Amino acid sequence: MSVTQNAPASIYRTKEDLGVWEHRGKVAVVGIGHSPTFRRWDERLETSVGYLTIQAIQKALEDAGVKPEEVDGVVSSPKGMGEGWAPRPIPEDFANTYKPTDGDPNDGLDGASADWIVNNVPGLDNVSFTMHGPACISNALVVAAQAVGDGLAKTCLVVRGTGNIGGRYGQYGAAAADQASGASQWTNPWGWQLIPQIAFGFDQYCRKYGSNHDKMAPFILNQRRNGSMFPEGFYYQNRPEDLQITTEDYVSARWICKPMNLYDCDLPIQTAWAYLITTADRAKDMKQKPVYILNHCSQRGVVRSLVETLEETEAFTDSIAKKVYQGSGLTASELDICNPYDGFTLFTQYYLEGLKWHGVKRGEAHDFWAGDIRVEGPHPFSSSGGNNGNGRTRTWNQTDTMQQLQGRAGLRQVTIRAETGLAGAFTPGVSDWMVYGISPD
């Protein structure tokens, strides 16, 4: 098995009132790398998660102008989001090309652990620190930021790959069983999973604030518009026509779980990505303009009973906002780029309203989206286009925020000030957040 461990709970800033992050401005992102994107794995070596992971890492290093020998840390989010490859046989060319991780022959097929990366990326000969930030690249970024700040590594890769093999997504294992055990004994008999949770919460939100599902349309269309300007994204590379949906397309799409429809869901894809983080001192000498890390924080909400109520969701996102601002020393009016998570789209309003970005208060997000949220406009919310505009990775918001601050977001470059930014994922209850700035001060 992989010997690298998940980060300890102590690394995450989950509590409120911790003050400004002790390493504010002393750590920076200096490299971004994305592999090509694919809808599914076609079982070729060149499109395997492992191969794509190596590609992404090499691109991030090249972006920063750093040699692999200079890297001393690897933080990986070691599993992808789709179905695992096991128990299928390991493809021969994959087995012949890559060094397996002890006890885990599927490593590199479902995702890539830090050990697999160290074993298989050419030139990573001086890595002395590895750690895992599970489930989300935002988690891994948080872990790496703290680790570099604490001096556990000086130049650290942050990596995730995700695979998507054939078949209906999620309809395997426990979902295909006749019995439900563990936590699913309380949920699966009734079909309660994340999708119903989000749909139920959105329905509660609409009832509380007098909104409706149709009012999501401007946000969805804008996410896809932003995706059409994201060259690293899946739709841009593979299906640009899918980004051209109309309001009519959106409001008439089939329900997945009413009030969640097809276009509220993100598309599973096969790809990998990597970032390079280093100390602020080293960052000054690297190829790209440093993106300083001003704060990281995390939410680990505990619900009272089986469901997350709207009141709990709002309390969780209030807490996220409080920690984002307290730890960075910024106020809502000083946060320029706002890229919270959108997969599923129906929970994005909670983040916007909790953060009070551009003055948006509880119940106002849907009306705000009906205004001008284009990247050229005064309120370029979610300038990445998110998962909805680019495919399921949970990373587009991180990449976009970095690129916006570096002034290299291309056609997506906002016209408002872009000196600070926020990105994070996953849900209001469980998520990790990064705050960036162009200045370490």
Add this chain to the structure above:
Amino acid sequence: MPKQSPVPDEVSKPFWDACNQNKLVVQHCETCDRMQFPPESTCVKCESSSMGWKEVSGMGKIHGYCVMHDSRIRLLQADQPFNIAVIELQDDPDIKMFSHLPGTDADEVVIGSIVRVEFQDTEATGQKVPEWRVV
């Protein structure tokens, strides 16, 4: 509707055993006098291990709902679309359970309706599960 059969474990067995006797019980912390569902080995609030069970009235209210059209759960797919309602217990509205609302058509749910528990067999093991019907 066919459902997956819950597999009782050490902590949940009293709940599922009670269902098989057509009784609804909820775990109760004897230290801080608080109901807890789903059950845990200790109280989530006070961390006490003095956990017991209380039979509740079997009455509740529809807190909210959604309508599933494309479930990942194979056993439920033949009955799509179907309601998934969140039920709050009359004995403690903080405690929530799920229901397909037998007798209520999909998307014909009235939030706030009073419901009563009943128990439904599941096919794989015969384990009964709570369901809720509008009164």
